[in-house]
Amino acid sequence: MAAPRASLHLVAPVRNGSTLGIRGMSTVAPEGNQRKGGLLLQFLADRFYDVEALRDYLFRKQVSKVHQKNRSFTYIKEQYGPYVAGAYFILKQGGAVKFRGKEWIRSNGRGHSTLEFLHFQAVPVEAVDASDCAINYQGLDNLLALKELQSLSLQRCPHVDDWCLSRLYQLADSLQELSLAGCPQISERGLACLHHLQNLRRLDISDLPAVSNPGLTQILVEEMLPNCEVLGTDWAQGLKSGLEEQSRDTASPMPV
Numbered sequence: 001m002a003a004p005r006a007s008l009h010l011v012a013p014v015r016n017g018s019t020l021g022i023r024g025m026s027t028v029a030p031e032g033n034q035r036k037g038g039l040l041l042q043f044l045a046d047r048f049y050d051v052e053a054l055r056d057y058l059f060r061k062q063v064s065k066v067h068q069k070n071r072s073f074t075y076i077k078e079q080y081g082p083y084v085a086g087a088y089f090i091l092k093q094g095g096a097v098k099f100r101g102k103e104w105i106r107s108n109g110r111g112h113s114t115l116e117f118l119h120f121q122a123v124p125v126e127a128v129d130a131s132d133c134a135i136n137y138q139g140l141d142n143l144l145a146l147k148e149l150q151s152l153s154l155q156r157c158p159h160v161d162d163w164c165l166s167r168l169y170q171l172a173d174s175l176q177e178l179s180l181a182g183c184p185q186i187s188e189r190g191l192a193c194l195h196h197l198q199n200l201r202r203l204d205i206s207d208l209p210a211v212s213n214p215g216l217t218q219i220l221v222e223e224m225l226p227n228c229e230v231l232g233t234d235w236a237q238g239l240k241s242g243l244e245e246q247s248r249d250t251a252s253p254m255p256v
Helices: 031-047 051-069 074-080 082-093 188-196 214-224 233-251
Strands: 018-020 096-099 104-106 125-129 151-153 177-179 202-204 229-231
Touching (some): 214 229
Parallel strands (some): 151 177, 177 202
């Protein structure tokens, strides 16, 4: 018969009625916060028996959080229209938007911004900066309604993948600038979907770790979009350096 599992109690060291702070400095902690922290630690100790269970729990919490961030704001769209709803979605994500003829509107990093844009119901959104945002396939619904969108930055978006790129054809009539730099889940397959965007004039596909042959990929994208400036010169330089090194190896005499 297995021995009963001992209950784990974690208590902060106390000195003269106060908790021990950073570098041994004594800081007075409110009793409510101390009790809440103790309850949280006890909950984790009672619920999780190993690291894998805790890791699985945290992963599911993260997935749920991303799903919540990418919900559609149906009420706002019905009340204010697709331009305001799309702008609200991006600002809540921590990004920035530019309405036609207006200055850029940016959030403060916590999803808070001025509500002045609520009055721009009839003003199209022409540029979106969603760099480092948690946008995924579902969240794109909020952007694809912006039919006059000319510039879109998705730099370093961790959840933007090949499936997301397959949906951008819906912006083909208006989109002129697109940045995908630093997106870890974009590969050659997703870039091939961009052939619909023949109005693109500038495309940044630099620093895509999932692309196996970046130099060759850039060349193929340039052929696919002949009127577009494709950024990714480091890749092309890497391909050129590789070819030069291979040429030197071929020209060097074979050892006897």
